[in-house]
Amino acid sequence: MKFGVVVFPSKAIQDFANSYRKRYDPNYALIPPHLTLKTGFEATDLEIQDIAKKIHEIAKNYTPFSLRISKFSSFAPVNNVIYLKVEPTEVLEQLHHDLRLTFSSGQEYNFVPHITIGQNLSDDEHSDVYESLRMNKIGFEEMADRIHLLYQLENGSWTVYETFRIGKD
Amino acid sequence: MKFGVVVFPSKAIQDFANSYRKRYDPNYALIPPHLTLKTGFEATDLEIQDIAKKIHEIAKNYTPFSLRISKFSSFAPVNNVIYLKVEPTEVLEQLHHDLRLTFSSGQEYNFVPHITIGQNLSDDEHSDVYESLRMNKIGFEEMADRIHLLYQLENGSWTVYETFRIGKD
Numbered sequence: 446m447k448f449g450v451v452v453f454p455s456k457a458i459q460d461f462a463n464s465y466r467k468r469y470d471p472n473y474a475l476i477p478p479h480l481t482l483k484t485g486f487e488a489t490d491l492e493i494q495d496i497a498k499k500i501h502e503i504a505k506n507y508t509p510f511s512l513r514i515s516k517f518s519s520f521a522p523v524n525n526v527i528y529l530k531v532e533p534t535e536v537l538e539q540l541h542h543d544l545r546l547t548f549s550s551g552q553e554y555n556f557v558p559h560i561t562i563g564q565n566l567s568d569d570e571h572s573d574v575y576e577s578l579r580m581n582k583i584g585f586e587e588m589a590d591r592i593h594l595l596y597q598l599e600n601g602s603w604t605v606y607e608t609f610r611i612g613k614d
Numbered sequence: 615m616k617f618g619v620v621v622f623p624s625k626a627i628q629d630f631a632n633s634y635r636k637r638y639d640p641n642y643a644l645i646p647p648h649l650t651l652k653t654g655f656e657a658t659d660l661e662i663q664d665i666a667k668k669i670h671e672i673a674k675n676y677t678p679f680s681l682r683i684s685k686f687s688s689f690a691p692v693n694n695v696i697y698l699k700v701e702p703t704e705v706l707e708q709l710h711h712d713l714r715l716t717f718s719s720g721q722e723y724n725f726v727p728h729i730t731i732g733q734n735l736s737d738d739e740h741s742d743v744y745e746s747l748r749m750n751k752i753g754f755e756e757m758a759d760r761i762h763l764l765y766q767l768e769n770g771s772w773t774v775y776e777t778f779r780i781g782k783d
Contacts, residue, residue, distance in 0.1 A: 446625060453773050456615060460768045467769065477773040556616040593774060599629045600636065601707030604622050605762060605774035 447597040448493060448606070450483035450500065450544055451476075451588050454560065456510055460563050461585070464530060468565030469527065470575060475605040480512070480560050482530055482592060483573035484543040493596075495549070498606050499593055502503035503543045504609035510536040516557070526577065527573040529585075540592075565601040616766040617662060617775070619652035619738060620645075621758050623681055623729065630754070631693050631698060638696065638732030640650060645772040648701055649681070652713040662777050664767075665716070666776050667765055673778035678759035679705040686747040687728070695738040696747065697728035698754075701733065709761075712717055749757045 453459065461499045462478035488496055490526040511534060518530040533536070533556075561573060590611050622628065631647035657665055680703065687699040701705070702725075712726045732743060759780050764772040 456765060456767060457772075459773060460634060463767060465771050465772075477767065477771060500727075512778075520733060544709060591776065593777075598625060598632060598646065600632050600642075604625075604628060605777060607760065607779075608762075608777035610776075 446488060446490065446493070447485045448488050448496070449481065449485045449595050449597070449603070450466070451479040451481050451593050451595060452512070453477060453479050453593060454585075454589070454593075455587050456585070456590045458512075458514065458585050459561070461583075462560050465527075465562035465578075469566060469570075470561060470564050471547070472561075472601075474596070475601050477565065478560055478562075479556055481549065482537075482541050485597065488549055493594075493606065496609050497594060499547045500544070500592070500607075501609055503540070503547065503593060505614050506612075507536060507540060508612045510534060512585070512587050512589050514560070514583060514585040516579060516583060517562075517575070519571070519579075520557075521571055521575070525564065525566040525568065526561055527563035527566070527571065527575050528561045529583070531558035531560060533558055575600050615657060615659065615662070616654045617657050617665070617692035618650065618654045618772070619764070620648040620650050620764060621681070621760075622646060622648050622757070622762060623754075624756050626769050627683065627698070627729070627754050627756070631729050634696075634747075638735060638739075639730060640734050641730075641770075644679075644770050645764070647729055647731075648661075649727055651710050651715065654766065655717050662763075662775065666763060668716045668741050669713070669761070669776075672709070672716065673761060673780050675717050675781075676705060676709060678757045678780045679703060679709075681754070681756050681758050681782065683729070683752060684756040685752060686731075686744070686750060688744050688748075689726075690744070694733065694735040694737065694769055695728045695742065696731055696732035696735070696744050697734070698752070700727035700729060701726055741763055
């Protein structure tokens with residue numbers, strides 16, 4: 446089964462993201478707007494119980510952290526992905542690092558905290574959309590106090606397996 | 615903001631339910647397959663923190679409970695809703711009762727534990743689909759050890775706010 450770890454931002458940010466995702470993100474119906482902390486990894490039903498314990502241990506060592514969004518950005522030319530840029534913080538970086546160590550899987554990517562609002566766009570569509578968004582000033586700031594472990598169903602959608610409160614035992 | 619309390623069954627049951635929901639349930643893309651324990655109720659950001667605490671208190675007083683599904687059923691003629699019938703148990707009944715008391719909202723409906731696989735069907739479509747399914751024997755049995763508090767986004771989709779482990783503090 447495929448699992449992942451994300452932060453769901455507040456309803457305000459999710460509604461804002463969905464207003465774009467509806468048109469520009471084919472994953473719109475598969476998962477709510479989210480910030481990925483650990484991308485999809487394989488685990489069995491048994492393994493995940495152990496993994497959940499480890500995530501619980503990690504989460505309780507942190508304190509709720511700030512999510513600040515002030516602009517749109519893009520992964521082009523590597524990927525035609527448009528996203529809400531979440532300002533990198535030491536806490537987010539460290540949390541991502543701890544989760545990566547726990548699973549010790551896959552390649553290392555530079556961690557760029559983001560909430561995707563468009564993907565799989567053609568070059569032209571990407572240019573058009575991104576050009577119209579990139580100069581917009583946006584401002585969201587909130588505290589995140591929980592992270593979520595999800596699993597993927599056969600149709601590609603995601604269900605929450607467990608929520609972990611940050612800083613709570 | 616609108617909240618609800620559900621049980622997400624295992625991936626096996628969810629995949630099975632989605633194979634029907636894809637065709638017959640307009641809510642297919644808005645929420646994963648689920649058993650509703652408490653239907654949508656309104657609460658503010660502040661109220662929900664208190665509500666979450668109360669659900670936590672309720673959840674820890676129970677022990678993981680069995681979910682048994684052995685047939686399809688329908689709410690027709692009241693509603694053209696086809697569902698996987700979850701065998702009523704005292705625990706499910708009591709859990710539903712405790713949640714209802716906590717929120718003390720809305721009308722009282724007879725609690726019929728179910729996982730919807732089709733709704734908003736025309737009379738003809740309902741008859742066709744239900745007739746083809748009702749004689750099928752199906753068999754799922756599993757333990758549920760968690761319940762989820764969700765909130766609804768503006769597009770009608772649901773995000774998990776918090777997971778509560780049954781019987782854990």
